[in-house]
Amino acid sequence: MRTAAVVGTGMIGTSVALALTERGVTTHLIDRDHAAARTAAELGAGTAELPGSPVDLAVLAVPPASVAAVLEQHQRSGLARTYTDVASVKRPPQADVEARGCDLASFVGGHPLAGRERSGPLAGRADLFGGKPWVLTPGRATRRAAMARVLELVRLCGGVPVVLSPDDHDEAVALVSHAPHLLSSLMAARLRGGPHSSVRLAGQGLRDVTRIAAGDAALWTDILASNAPAVARVLGDVADDLAEVLTALRGLASVDAVTARTHPAAAHLTALLARGNEGHARIPGKHGGESVTYSSVRVVLRDRAGELARVLTDASGTGANIEDIRLDHATDGDTGLVELLVAGESADALAAGLRRRGWPVHE
Known part of the structure; x- marks a missing residue:
């Protein structure tokens, strides 16, 4: 790859551009917010000038609901030979791309599972994707050359390619990304009305739980709306668990501390917490290996x-x-x-x- 274009210079787009530029790829930065593109260029992510001829690859770093329209626009203008996106939802954009009659042979859906709670070009980092999964969702019509080009992108950015169908991707990220973000936000929202004397006692545990709640609310609304069915299924199961917790806690609230230790509700609560231990142990550890307790x-x-x-x-x-x-x-x-x-x-x-x-x- 010698030339590339990054459409959308937010945190992810700028990070992709920084990584490519570091590897010697001439990278053009395109954004409807020209100030954002200039800022990314000043950070060393590439040039804000439009390319004079088709680039090898265009990376569409735009929200899920905008992917298809942006792809259609730039395929018509001949921006690139191959296109990919980095949206965190895959099935709705793919359906929209197909409905618009875009060239499916030159397009490969993509999603790097890396990010920060900050947004905008100033949050970009060239090493953001190092060792992180990067899901690719090629279709039946995808040309082998297009897939090879996008695999090269992942390699240049330091990511680890994972091939999934759009549906499997959306179910997976609902469980490991979208529902956790929403739960983090809901917990953080409880702090709004909390007494200052309580909030100032916050320790690392609360910071860990609510860290990702600082993400861009409008962007996350677009993401959650685009993957609403899958996220709703995960949260439905969480709601069932919460109902069990509430029942157990209310049962314990009606007895004294000594009796609570042997109350059936305490055993039920322990079982629920143990399920959390088991789930946490399944999170991959260092270099994707088994989880290790340090x-x-x-x-x-x-x-x-x-x-x-x-x-x-x-x-x-x-x-x-x-x-x-x-x-x-x-x-x-x-x-x-x-x-x-x-x-x-x-x-x-x-x-x-x-x-x-x-x-x-x-x-």
Whole structure:
């Protein structure tokens, strides 16, 4: 691939353009918001000038409801030889593409399962797709050359290609992306009327649950509306579980604390929570392998420049392989807590090594 066009310079589109430009692909940025395209260009994502001849590939980074119309427009103008999209819903856009009589041979539906809670070109990152699944939904009419070109796109962006039908894709993302986003938003909405004295007690657990609720509300409305049947099925099952939880909690609310321990409702609640443990264990771990439970070493940090870099440098000196990092800022703003996740056998050595270097450590 030598040339490409990215239509839509939001966070995903700009990230695609940054990745392609880094790999030496001449990338043209197209957006009805010219200021957004210029911003992406200033970030090094490509050029805001239109191509003088058809590019090798056009990436349509627009909302699901707009994919078919944008594809039709640019196929008519001859923007590219091959087209793909990055919309997070596949069946409705595919049906619309077919209904409009677009050239199906040169189009491959796509969806990189990567993102951030931020939006706009300034949120773009060239490494956003590294190691992340990138679903492709070719049709019967898709030319082999078009599929090869889109596979090249995924490789250049560092993604991992996964081929699914549009229906299978939409059922999958309803479970692992769309319903979770909606549930996160609903939980975050409970905070609107909560007393300030309660909200200020928020810890990492609440931040983890509500992080994705900061996403663009209008964009997510389009996504949820486009995949409404599949999301409704998932939420219907969640609603049934919530009804069971409510029944159990109301049963426990009517008895004293001692009796509650042996009440049948407590056993039922434990079973519901255990199902959550089982589901969580199925989430893929590092490099897509089996989920692994890591030990946590928590270190208190002072709020000053370079503190995190210093603790990570000292941690590396202990020989521990840090698998993940979580940051939590203290309410008073003067300190914070970094949680270093490591394999169980490394935790003791890491904690001891950091203590020797003067770090306040909590295991």
